[in-house]
Amino acid sequence: MKFNNIFFITSVLVIVFTFGYLGQVKSEKTHDFSSFVDNEGKISLPTGFRENWEYLGAWVVPERPDGTKSDGYGFHDVFTSPGSIEKFDKNTKTFADGSVIVKEVRSIDSASMTTGPLVMFAGEEILWFVMIKDEKGRYKDNPNWGDGWGWALFLADDKTKNVSTNYKKDCIGCHIPAKKDDWIYLQGYPVLEK
Numbered sequence: 001m002k003f004n005n006i007f008f009i010t011s012v013l014v015i016v017f018t019f020g021y022l023g024q025v026k027s028e029k030t031h032d033f034s035s036f037v038d039n040e041g042k043i044s045l046p047t048g049f050r051e052n053w054e055y056l057g058a059w060v061v062p063e064r065p066d067g068t069k070s071d072g073y074g075f076h077d078v079f080t081s082p083g084s085i086e087k088f089d090k091n092t093k094t095f096a097d098g099s100v101i102v103k104e105v106r107s108i109d110s111a112s113m114t115t116g117p118l119v120m121f122a123g124e125e126i127l128w129f130v131m132i133k134d135e136k137g138r139y140k141d142n143p144n145w146g147d148g149w150g151w152a153l154f155l156a157d158d159k160t161k162n163v164s165t166n167y168k169k170d171c172i173g174c175h176i177p178a179k180k181d182d183w184i185y186l187q188g189y190p191v192l193e194k
Contacts, residue, residue, distance in 0.1 A: 033046075033081070033098060033100050033132055037132065037150065040139065040141075040142060041138065041139025041141075041142035041144065041145050041150060042142070042162070043130055043132065043144065043150055043151075043152035043162055044160070044162075045102075045128055045130065045152070045154045045159050045160070046081075046100065046102060046130065049079045049081075049102045049104075050077075050079065050104070052082070053079040053080060053081055053082060053102070054079065054080050054081070054082060054083075054084060054085050054191075055077070055078075055079055055191070056078040056079060056080050056085070056101070056188075056189040056191060056192070057078055057188045057189040057190065057191065058075065058076060058077050058078065058188070059072075059075075059076035059078070059185075059188050060074075060075055060076070060108070060120070061073050061074060061076065062108065062120075063108075071174070072105075072174070073108070074105040074106055074107055074108060074122075074126050075105065075106045075107075075108055075120075075121070075122035075123075076103050076104070076105050076188075077103070077104045077106070077122070078101060078102070078103045078104075078188070078189070079101070079102045079103075079104070080095075080099060080100065080101050080102075081098075081099055081100040081101075084096065084099040084100070084101075085191055085192065087099065088192050090192070090193070092182075093181045093182060093186060094133075094182045095133045095182065095184070096133065097133050097134065097135040097136060098132070098133060099132075099133040100130065100131070100132050100133070101130070101131045101132075101184070102128055102129070102130050103128065103129040103130075104125065104128050105125075105126045105127045105128070105129070106122040106123050106124060106125055106126055107122070107123035107124045107126060108120050108121075108122070108123060109121055109122070109123035124156070125156040126155075126156055127153060127154060127155050127156060128153075128154045128159070129152070129153055129154075129171075130150075130151070130152040130153075130154070131149045131150065131151060131152075131183075131184075132149060132150035133148065133149060134148060134149055134150050135148060138150075143165065143166040143167065143168075144162065144164055144165075144166065144167050144171075145167070146167055146168065147167070147172060147183060148182065148183070149167075149183060151164055151167035151170075151171040151172070152164055153170060153171065
């Protein structure tokens with residue numbers, strides 16, 4: 001009888017530790033971006049982020065008063081890879097290594113509705129901006145990696161091509177005012193404050 005009890009307890013402990021270990025492995029892989037970054041650091045647009053990732057927040061950049069569109073024109077919905085919000089360091093205001101941010105920019109449509117005479121909402125896709133936190137300096141020879149991030153820009157007419165050739169030329173200019181906050185405009189993401 002004693003042997004059966006020891007066998008039973010041992011079996012339960014093995015099961016508990018196995019599932020605990022698998023849970024830890026899953027947790028550690030939260031920031032696994034290998035499915036959309038190749039060995040040379042070429043970034044592809046992640047898929048399924050709208051359905052499966054965490055929602056950070058939104059921005060709206062309307063037309064200028066003269067009717068022209070600024071470079072940032074549109075509705076900006078911003079998502080981050082699972083676990084990134086929890087691992088965000090509120091003290092240093094930095095994302096954890098491997099965190100991924102995808103900003104989806106759409107046109108601005110409007111209509112008169114029962115909720116108001118001018119209701120604005122997201123229209124057609126324009127572009128996606130992707131940033132991958134890189135504290136390890138993984139791809140030093142790739143011009144789209146630097147200043148702690150991997151940078152990419154995809155246009156709606158070809159989601160397969162990163163049109164950024166060098167993050168210093170094509171990306172970071174818009175982020176200079178947010179340099180002190182790890183290059184991210186945090187005020188648009190109240191979920192990081194909780």
